[in-house]
Amino acid sequence: MADKAEIDKRSFLQRWLPHPLLTVVLIALWMLLLNSFSAGGLVMGALLGVVIPIITSNFWPERPPVKAYGKAVSYMALVAWDVVVANIEVARLILFRPVDQLNVRWVTVPLELRSPEAITVLAGTITMTPGTVSCDLSADGRSLLVHCLDAPDAEEAVRQMKERYESRLKEIFP
Amino acid sequence: MTFVLEVLISALIVLGGIFALVGSVGLVKLPDLLTRLHGPTKATTLGVGGALAGSMLFFFGIEGTLSIHEVLISVFLFLTAPISAHFIAKAHLHEHVALRADLPPTGREHGWSTFDGVPESSDGEQAEHAPRG
Numbered sequence: 001m002a003d004k005a006e007i008d009k010r011s012f013l014q015r016w017l018p019h020p021l022l023t024v025v026l027i028a029l030w031m032l033l034l035n036s037f038s039a040g041g042l043v044m045g046a047l048l049g050v051v052i053p054i055i056t057s058n059f060w061p062e063r064p065p066v067k068a069y070g071k072a073v074s075y076m077a078l079v080a081w082d083v084v085v086a087n088i089e090v091a092r093l094i095l096f097r098p099v100d101q102l103n104v105r106w107v108t109v110p111l112e113l114r115s116p117e118a119i120t121v122l123a124g125t126i127t128m129t130p131g132t133v134s135c136d137l138s139a140d141g142r143s144l145l146v147h148c149l150d151a152p153d154a155e156e157a158v159r160q161m162k163e164r165y166e167s168r169l170k171e172i173f174p
Numbered sequence: 175m176t177f178v179l180e181v182l183i184s185a186l187i188v189l190g191g192i193f194a195l196v197g198s199v200g201l202v203k204l205p206d207l208l209t210r211l212h213g214p215t216k217a218t219t220l221g222v223g224g225a226l227a228g229s230m231l232f233f234f235g236i237e238g239t240l241s242i243h244e245v246l247i248s249v250f251l252f253l254t255a256p257i258s259a260h261f262i263a264k265a266h267l268h269e270h271v272a273l274r275a276d277l278p279p280t281g282r283e284h285g286w287s288t289f290d291g292v293p294e295s296s297d298g299e300q301a302e303h304a305p306r307g
Contacts, residue, residue: 032242087193087220090212094200104209108278127256128219133211134256135263139284139291145277147263149212 016050018057021064023049064117065173072172082129082164090131093150106135107154109144109161118173119144125165132161179235183228190224197221207266215259223248264288 017023030045031037066072093102109126113119123134123144131149138145151157200213226244233241267273267288274289284290 029246032246035241035243083216083219086216090200090216091193091196094196094203094213099203099205102209106276106278108281110281123260124252124256127215127259128252131212131216133208133215133259133263135208135260136267136286136288138280138282139287140282141287142282143280145280145286147208147211149209 016054019053019060019063021066022053026052065115066117067174068172071168075168075172078164078168079125079128086129086131090149093131097150102150103148103152105148105151105154107146107148107151107158109146109158109166111142111144111166112162113166113169113173115173116141118169121173122165122169126161129165132157176236179231183232183235186224186228186231190221190226190228192221193224194218194221208263211259211262215255219248219251219255222251 026049027042027045030048031041034041034045111119111122113122119137119141123137126132126134126144126146131151133147134144135147136145137143146157146161148154148157197213197216197218201210204210204213226248230241230244233239267286271289274286277286280286
């Protein structure tokens with residue numbers, strides 16, 4: 001816990017609603033979990049939505065720097081589509097490609113993203129999409145280690161990841 | 175109409191089953207842990223996703239109630255699958271230090287975080303964005 005002087009510097013809203021978006025998400029999540037609407041459920045959801053961000057705000061002091069919410073939605077649609085394609089692609093590799101003909105390799109993706117939230121989203125996206133799993137981050141957090149199931153050309157694979165996902169994330173998390 | 179829906183639901187469930195099976199085949203066929211990670215993180219998401227889509231369609235089209243639990247299951251799956259894959263990979267690297275020789279260079283002055291510690295904060299900005307895990 002920070003000392004008193006620092007706490008007092010935060011405004012009323014920052015103290016009680018450190019992550020407004022997280023609050024909204026938690027309430028929506030609670031209502032979806034209930035699977036039916038009731039006033040009591042909404043009160044409980046609101047309570048959780050206020051208490052959980054306050055309790056966890058020490059672990060996550062900054063607000064996520066999302067700027068373009070419309071782009072975030074279209075990014076999710078793109079990733080959902082890529083996940084379907086990835087499934088078919090990996091299924092084809094597993095079923096029809098002899099193991100010794102797979103071009104298994106490591107690649108290093110140099111990161112232009114700086115915020116931890118953006119890097120987390122990028123790493124998660126890479127893991128969920130075609131034949132790639134993000135395995136490690138460099139100690140200074142500036143490059144990502146990615147394991148490819150089948151990448152004949154390492155540079156091409158890196159270029160694709162950077163163009164398809166990182167450039168879009170750079171617009172969402174400026 | 176109900177017949178068309180039933181065929182559609184069955185198709186989704188069978189499709190989901192096929193992808194789950196392929197993911198499991200991958201676990202048997204692929205040679206080492208890192209390649210095996212690719213099977214469950216992908217083939218299984220569509221495997222589960224197919225079954226969940228079938229379930230939603232069943233409750234919406236035949237029972238006439240809107241069921242949203244399935245969306246939540248897939249959201250949680252998408253949040254947790256990459257993180258567990260990441261930690262399994264890191265643990266594997268810890269276990270098999272010999273693999274370190276195969277890793278490509280980071281392109282930075284510091285190595286991979288599994289082997290190298292977080293750099294001392296020489297300039298504040300670097301330490302701030304260094305991995306926390």
